[in-house]
Amino acid sequence: MSATSPSILQALSPSDTEDVAQRRALLAEIDASCRGTLMLFFGAALVWLLIGTVFALIASWKMHSPDFLADIPWLTFGRVRPAHLNAVVFGFASEAAIAVTLWLICRLCRAPLMHGWVVNIAGVFWNIGVAIGIGGILAGHSTAIEWLEIPGYATPLLFVSYALIAIWGIITFRFRREKHLYVSQWYLLAALFWFPWLYSAAQILLIMEPVRGVVQATVNWWFAHNVLGLWFTPIGIGAIYYFIPKVLGIPVYKYSLSVIGFWSLALFYNWNGMHHLVGGPLPAWLITVSIVASVMMTIPVVTVGLNHHFTMWGSFHKLKDSPVLRFMVFGGMSYTVTSLHGVLLALRSVSEVTHFTHSTIAHAHQGMYAFFTMVMFGAIYYIVPRIIQVEWPSARLISIHFWASAIGIMLYIVPLIIGGTLQGVAMINPDVPFLDPNKYSVVTMTVPYLRVRSVSGFIILVGHLAFATSFIWIVARWIKAARQHQPTPIVSNV
Amino acid sequence: MNYGPIIFLGVFLTIASSWIGLVLIPQVQFGRQQEVKIEETGEIYPTVRPGLAQQGMEIYKANGCIYCHSQQVRPEGYGADIARNWGQRRTVSRDYLHDNPVMLGTMRTGPDLSNIGVRQTSVLWHLQHLYNPQITSKGSIMPPFRFLFEKRKAGDKPSPDALALPKEFAPEPGSEIVPKPEARALVQYLLSLKANAPLPEAR
Numbered sequence: 001m002s003a004t005s006p007s008i009l010q011a012l013s014p015s016d017t018e019d020v021a022q023r024r025a026l027l028a029e030i031d032a033s034c035r036g037t038l039m040l041f042f043g044a045a046l047v048w049l050l051i052g053t054v055f056a057l058i059a060s061w062k063m064h065s066p067d068f069l070a071d072i073p074w075l076t077f078g079r080v081r082p083a084h085l086n087a088v089v090f091g092f093a094s095e096a097a098i099a100v101t102l103w104l105i106c107r108l109c110r111a112p113l114m115h116g117w118v119v120n121i122a123g124v125f126w127n128i129g130v131a132i133g134i135g136g137i138l139a140g141h142s143t144a145i146e147w148l149e150i151p152g153y154a155t156p157l158l159f160v161s162y163a164l165i166a167i168w169g170i171i172t173f174r175f176r177r178e179k180h181l182y183v184s185q186w187y188l189l190a191a192l193f194w195f196p197w198l199y200s201a202a203q204i205l206l207i208m209e210p211v212r213g214v215v216q217a218t219v220n221w222w223f224a225h226n227v228l229g230l231w232f233t234p235i236g237i238g239a240i241y242y243f244i245p246k247v248l249g250i251p252v253y254k255y256s257l258s259v260i261g262f263w264s265l266a267l268f269y270n271w272n273g274m275h276h277l278v279g280g281p282l283p284a285w286l287i288t289v290s291i292v293a294s295v296m297m298t299i300p301v302v303t304v305g306l307n308h309h310f311t312m313w314g315s316f317h318k319l320k321d322s323p324v325l326r327f328m329v330f331g332g333m334s335y336t337v338t339s340l341h342g343v344l345l346a347l348r349s350v351s352e353v354t355h356f357t358h359s360t361i362a363h364a365h366q367g368m369y370a371f372f373t374m375v376m377f378g379a380i381y382y383i384v385p386r387i388i389q390v391e392w393p394s395a396r397l398i399s400i401h402f403w404a405s406a407i408g409i410m411l412y413i414v415p416l417i418i419g420g421t422l423q424g425v426a427m428i429n430p431d432v433p434f435l436d437p438n439k440y441s442v443v444t445m446t447v448p449y450l451r452v453r454s455v456s457g458f459i460i461l462v463g464h465l466a467f468a469t470s471f472i473w474i475v476a477r478w479i480k481a482a483r484q485h486q487p488t489p490i491v492s493n494v
Numbered sequence: 495m496n497y498g499p500i501i502f503l504g505v506f507l508t509i510a511s512s513w514i515g516l517v518l519i520p521q522v523q524f525g526r527q528q529e530v531k532i533e534e535t536g537e538i539y540p541t542v543r544p545g546l547a548q549q550g551m552e553i554y555k556a557n558g559c560i561y562c563h564s565q566q567v568r569p570e571g572y573g574a575d576i577a578r579n580w581g582q583r584r585t586v587s588r589d590y591l592h593d594n595p596v597m598l599g600t601m602r603t604g605p606d607l608s609n610i611g612v613r614q615t616s617v618l619w620h621l622q623h624l625y626n627p628q629i630t631s632k633g634s635i636m637p638p639f640r641f642l643f644e645k646r647k648a649g650d651k652p653s654p655d656a657l658a659l660p661k662e663f664a665p666e667p668g669s670e671i672v673p674k675p676e677a678r679a680l681v682q683y684l685l686s687l688k689a690n691a692p693l694p695e696a697r
Contacts, residue, residue, distance in 0.1 A: 063603070066627070066637040073641040078558020140556035145595050173498070181496045189498075190505040197509055201517065206595070214587045215517075215525045216596040222516040230509065259495060266505060270512035279568035280598055281585045286520060352573050356564055356602035427602065430577035434605055437633030443603070444633055 048091025359420025
C-alpha cells in the first residue's frame with residue numbers, strides 16, 4: 001500500500017525482513033486491541049441470532065397452523081414476528097456489523113482500537129436496550145411502526161450506545177497511520193455516520209413528537225428502507241471489498257468502478273423508501289421520485305457487482321478451499337440478484353401485483369440473509385481465529401453451516417417469491433375469492449408455500465446450531481490456551 | 495479519494511438531500527392538513543375516535559394486526575381493492591389525520607381493513623371472529639385471540655355478557671365464554687374503521 005517502492009539495495013538488505021516483522025507486529029497489536037470487544041459483540045450477536053431464529057420458526061409455523069401456541073398472548077403471531085425482526089436486525093446483524101466495521105477500520109487505518117472498554121460498555125448497554133425492547137414487544141408495548149417496534153423507553157439507550165460506538169470508530173479513523181483510504185473505508189465511515197441520523201430522526205418524528213397523518217408513513221419508509229440501504233448494505237459491500245481480494249491476494253478489479261459504485265449508492269439509495277407505498281394515500285410525486293431512484297440503483301448495483309465478480313473471475317476453484325470466500329461470494333452474488341429484483345419490484349406495474357404479498361418478505365430475506373448475513377458469517381470466520389490466535393476446531397461444522405444456510409435460504413426465497421407473486425396475481429383478480437376453503441383462493445393458495453418456508457427455517461436452524469457449536473468450541477479452546485499461556489500457532493487457510 | 499473531509503461532506507449532503515425531500519417537504523406539503531366539512535352531510539371529517547375505540551387501537555397495535563392487515567385502498571384500476579369491496583373509493587391522506595400511529599400496513603395475508611366497520615357491522619360477528627376465526631371464516635389462517643376472552647362458570651342461565659357460540663365451538667356445559675374489556679374495545683376500534691366519507695379529493 002505504501003506509495004514508495006523499495007530500492008534494489010533495500011530489497012536485498014535484511015532491513016526489509018525487519019520491515020515485514022514490524023508490520024506483522026503492528027497487525028498483532030491491532031488484533032489484540034480488538035480482541036475483547038469483538039468477542040463480546042460476536043458472542044452477543046450469536047445469542048441474538050439463535051433467539052431470532054427460534055422466534056422466526058414460531059412465527060412461520062403459526063402462519064400455516066394458526067392454533068399453534070395460540071393461547072399465549074406474548075407469543076401471538078403479531079408479537080413474535082416483530083420480536084424476530086428486532087432480534088435479528090438490532091441484536092444479531094447490527095452487532096456483527098459493528099464488530100466487523102471496527103476491526104476493518106483498525107486494520108485498514110493501521111491503528112489499534114484505543115480504550116476498547118468504552119466500546120465494551122456501549123456494547124453491554126446496546127444489548128440491554130435490545131433485550132428490554134424485545135421484552136417490551138412481547139409484553140404488548142410495540143409501537144406498531146415497522147422496523148421501529150422497540151418501545152420508546154428502550155430506544156434512547158440504543159441511540160446513546162450506538163452514538164458512542166460510531167464516535168469511537170471515527171476517532172480511530174482520525175488516528176490512522178495509513179494515509180491511503182481503501183474503498184471499504186468509504187462505505188464503513190458513511191454507514192457509521194448515516195445510521196445515527198436515520199435512527200434519531202425516525203425516533204423523534206415517529207415516537208417522541210409524532211408528525212401528523214401519513215407523513216408518518218413517509219418517515220417510516222424513509223427510515224426502514226435506509227436501514228438496509230445506508231447501514232447494512234454499505235457494511236456488507238465494504239466487507240466484500242476487503243475480504244475477497246484479501247483471501248485471493250489480488251487487487252480489486254477497477255478503482256474507477258469503486259468510485260462510481262460508492263457515490264451512486266450514496267446519491268440514489270436514500271431516496272428509495274417510498275416505493276413501499278405505491279398506490280398508497282400519498283402525493284404521486286413522492287412515490288414517483290422513489291421509483292426513479294430505485295431504477296437508478298441499477299448503476300451502483302451493476303458497478304459494484306462487476307467489481308466484485310471480476311475480482312473473483314478465474315479464481316472460482318479457490319471456493320473449494322476457503323469457507324470465508326464461499327460465504328463472501330454467496331453474499332456478493334445475492335447482493336446483485338436481490339438488488340436487481342428490488343429494482344423490478346419498485347416498478348408500478350410489478351408493485352401492483354407483488355405489493356402486500358409474501359414476495360416482499362422473501363425479498364427482504366434475500367437482502368438481509370442471503371446477502372448481508374452470509375457476508376457477516378464469512379467475516380466472522382476470517383476474523384475470530386486472527387484475534388484470538390486459535391484455529392476453528394472443525395472444518396466440517398463450517399461446511400455444515402455454509403450448506404445449511406445456503407440451501408435453507410434458497411429454499412426460503414425461491415418458493416416464496418413464486419408463491420407471493422401468484423398470491424398477488426390472485427389478489428388483483430376479483431374473480432378469485434379472497435378466502436374459500438374449497439376453492440382456489442388468495443388465502444388458501446399460499447399455505448403450501450408457507451409450509452415450505454417452515455421447512456427451510458429448520459434447515460437454517462441446523463446451520464446456526466453448527467455455527468454456535470463452532471463458536472463455543474473455539475472460545476473454550478481460547479480460554480484453555482489463555483490459561484496455559486500457550487497460544488496454538490495459527491495455520492489458517494480460510 | 496484519500497481525503498476524509500470530502501467523503502464526509504458527500505455523505506452528509508446525500509442523506510441531507512433525502513431527509514429534506516422525503517421528510518421535510520412532505521411535512522410542509524401535507525403535515526398540517528385539516529378536517530373538512532362534507533357538503534352532502536354537513537359533517538366534519540375525519541372525527542376523533544371515541545375513547546373505547548381509541549383503547550381498541552392500542553390492542554390492535556399491541557398484537558401486531560398490522561403485519562397481516564393493511565389500512566389503505568388503492569385507486570380504481572390499480573389492483574382490485576375496490577372490486578373486492580374493500581372500499582368505495584381510494585383512501586387519501588385526510589382519512590388518517592387522527593391516526594397515531596398511522597397503520598397503512600404492507601401486507602395482506604388477510605383483507606384490507608380500511609372499511610371493515612362498513613363491511614361487518616355486527617359486534618357479535620367480530621367477537622366470534624376474534625375468539626376463533628374458523629367460526630365466521632372457515633379456512634382462515636388468522637390466529638384465534640382466545641386470550642382476549644375468559645372462560646367462566648355459567649350460572650343457572652347464561653349471563654348477558656356471554657358470547658353466543660355455535661355448538662362445535664362452545665365450551666363444555668356449565669361454563670361460558672365472556673369477552674374481556676380488551677376484546678370489546680378492539681371490536682369498537684374495528685367498527686370505527688370507515689374511510690367512506692365522500693371527500694372531494696378522493697373522487
